[in-house]
Amino acid sequence: MMPFNELVLASHNAGKLKELQAMLGTAVRVRSVGEFSDVEPEETGLSFIENAILKARNAARVSGLPALADDSGLAVDHLGGAPGIYSARYAGGQGDAANNAKLLEVLKNVPDAQRGAQFVCALALVRHAEDPLPIICEGLWQGRILHAPRGEQGFGYDPLFWVPERDCSSAELAPADKNQLSHRARAMALLKARLGIA
Numbered sequence: 001m002m003p004f005n006e007l008v009l010a011s012h013n014a015g016k017l018k019e020l021q022a023m024l025g026t027a028v029r030v031r032s033v034g035e036f037s038d039v040e041p042e043e044t045g046l047s048f049i050e051n052a053i054l055k056a057r058n059a060a061r062v063s064g065l066p067a068l069a070d071d072s073g074l075a076v077d078h079l080g081g082a083p084g085i086y087s088a089r090y091a092g093g094q095g096d097a098a099n100n101a102k103l104l105e106v107l108k109n110v111p112d113a114q115r116g117a118q119f120v121c122a123l124a125l126v127r128h129a130e131d132p133l134p135i136i137c138e139g140l141w142q143g144r145i146l147h148a149p150r151g152e153q154g155f156g157y158d159p160l161f162w163v164p165e166r167d168c169s170s171a172e173l174a175p176a177d178k179n180q181l182s183h184r185a186r187a188m189a190l191l192k193a194r195l196g197i198a
């Protein structure tokens with residue numbers, strides 16, 4: 001049983017919000033933190049988990065509701081896991097297109113065998129702003145970085161992320177398929193199991 005019937009999603013990213021909402025379905029009434037505040041908390045943590053907790057606490061504080069945050073990113077093997085927790089700010093906070101262009105440039109001339117990467121997602125759920133026991137669930141998605149963007153779906157690094165099990169980029173997947181396979185889908189499946197929702 002879901003321990004509450006309303007939940008605020010602690011994200012300002014439209015792509016993420018859409019995916020999280022689709023995955024949660026009708027189990028709970030979902031609000032977005034943007035309804036309560038435009039101020040994005042600084043992501044000062046050193047891990048996906050710390051940043052997810054920090055965003056969840058902030059959303060619970062401004063909304064007075066239980067909050068679910070997602071901190072995610074792309075970890076590229078050849079770059080020692082970069083951009084990692086800095087994925088959103090990789091090109092200095094200039095947005096997805098600039099981040100993707102920088103990644104392609106940094107990996108120019110790097111052969112396929114060394115272009116392995118994984119998407120990482122940490123979900124943090126807090127029942128209230130000072131919850132001493134946040135629920136944390138993680139998900140990983142293995143793939144490879146393409147040499148040029150492909151596909152129009154999704155958001156962020158999706159056009160550069162090759163999905164070996166489907167032979168296409170993650171931006172070429174139908175949204176419903178991405179929501180079955182992705183790092184976020186895996187973390188959400190664990191969270192739903194933990195909360196006892198189907």
Ligand SMILES: O=P(O)(O)OP(=O)(O)OP(=O)(O)OC[C@H]1O[C@@H](n2cnc3c(O)ncnc32)[C@H](O)[C@@H]1O
Pocket residue numbers: 010011012013016040043055070071072073074087088089096099119154155156157158182184
């Ligand atoms: O913090 P919030 O408000 O949730 O929104 P954000 O976009 O800043 O989110 P993060 O701090 O977690 O940074 C995630 C970065 O990783 C990228 N990313 C995460 N999940 C992704 C996915 O499923 N597909 C493509 N890129 C993704 C995303 O585009 C960002 O650059």
Ligand SMILES: [Mg+2]
Pocket residue numbers: 043088
């Ligand atoms: Mg962020």
